Amino acid sequence: MESELSRPYAIHSATECERLERQAILARLPDHLSFLSVPPHARILDAGCGSGSMARLLASAHPTARIVGVDVRHDYVAFAHERAVLDGLTNVEFQQGDIFHLPFPDASFDIVWSKYVLQWVKEPHLAIAEFRRVSKAGAFVVCANFDGFAVTHWPEDPVLQPVLDRVFRGLVDPFVGRKMAPMFKAAGLVDIKVDFEPDRLFTILGAIDPDRKRNWVEQLAAARSYIAQILGGEAKADHFVGDLLGYLDRADTCSYTALYFVRGRAP
Numbered sequence: 001m002e003s004e005l006s007r008p009y010a011i012h013s014a015t016e017c018e019r020l021e022r023q024a025i026l027a028r029l030p031d032h033l034s035f036l037s038v039p040p041h042a043r044i045l046d047a048g049c050g051s052g053s054m055a056r057l058l059a060s061a062h063p064t065a066r067i068v069g070v071d072v073r074h075d076y077v078a079f080a081h082e083r084a085v086l087d088g089l090t091n092v093e094f095q096q097g098d099i100f101h102l103p104f105p106d107a108s109f110d111i112v113w114s115k116y117v118l119q120w121v122k123e124p125h126l127a128i129a130e131f132r133r134v135s136k137a138g139a140f141v142v143c144a145n146f147d148g149f150a151v152t153h154w155p156e157d158p159v160l161q162p163v164l165d166r167v168f169r170g171l172v173d174p175f176v177g178r179k180m181a182p183m184f185k186a187a188g189l190v191d192i193k194v195d196f197e198p199d200r201l202f203t204i205l206g207a208i209d210p211d212r213k214r215n216w217v218e219q220l221a222a223a224r225s226y227i228a229q230i231l232g233g234e235a236k237a238d239h240f241v242g243d244l245l246g247y248l249d250r251a252d253t254c255s256y257t258a259l260y261f262v263r264g265r266a267p
């Protein structure tokens, strides 16, 4: 189910695709379309598509385009396919596959999009090289990812902060956003552009709102056994989750996460 080059998807649960759908709404996904210039009849890959929200959005926004969503988990691919059928979309399909061994020949796509995936993989530069391989000459690779995720807060809580660092560095790469552009360059992509904005899911000024809190609660619950492994016991994990949610509820704090959009063109 998981690639040997990916970290465990610690937030997996039976309801993860529904959570990803709600998360896409909170993230205001349609705004991301401004980072993609889609020519008529484009072939677009959504690599690590999860519930398929972006692939479906692209399909409805660009009716002449053909979109393929790929995810390593077959249950997510099945969910994405069902939603596309319900939406009556005929220009999008979903396939199970590993972003390190994409099931497509060289030079297949005009755009490769990938959001919130590279933090879950052990060798992101190899994934970017694979995105370049399946890109036609002149095609764009666009990766969106966070930077400072879950570990950048002010004022810092001196007791919680080192535990946050330990837990989130154990689960994902919280700083993958800033690392993407150099990896694009190393993969031979050209005309590289970097934009960033506040990540709307994890940038929180003052007490957290109920929708963002639910998003946190669900992910922390799914990741409980992984957090317990990192901290050395379930009681410690539960204590940590309580402390983190308590911190996010404080009126006097700000949690900062940037969302990087890195674009590069295949030569």
Ligand SMILES: C[S@@+](CC[C@H](N)C(=O)[O-])C[C@H]1O[C@@H](n2cnc3c(N)ncnc32)[C@H](O)[C@@H]1O
Residues within 6 Å of the ligand: 003, 005, 006, 009, 020, 024, 047, 048, 049, 050, 051, 052, 053, 070, 071, 072, 073, 076, 097, 098, 099, 100, 114, 115, 116, 117, 120, 121
């Ligand atoms: C946080 S979700 C993001 C899903 C979607 N891109 C979004 O923005 O909602 C990360 C996704 O990456 C997928 N993934 C992780 N490693 C992968 C790999 N090696 N190949 C394909 N998909 C992978 C996971 O299964 C999961 O669906």
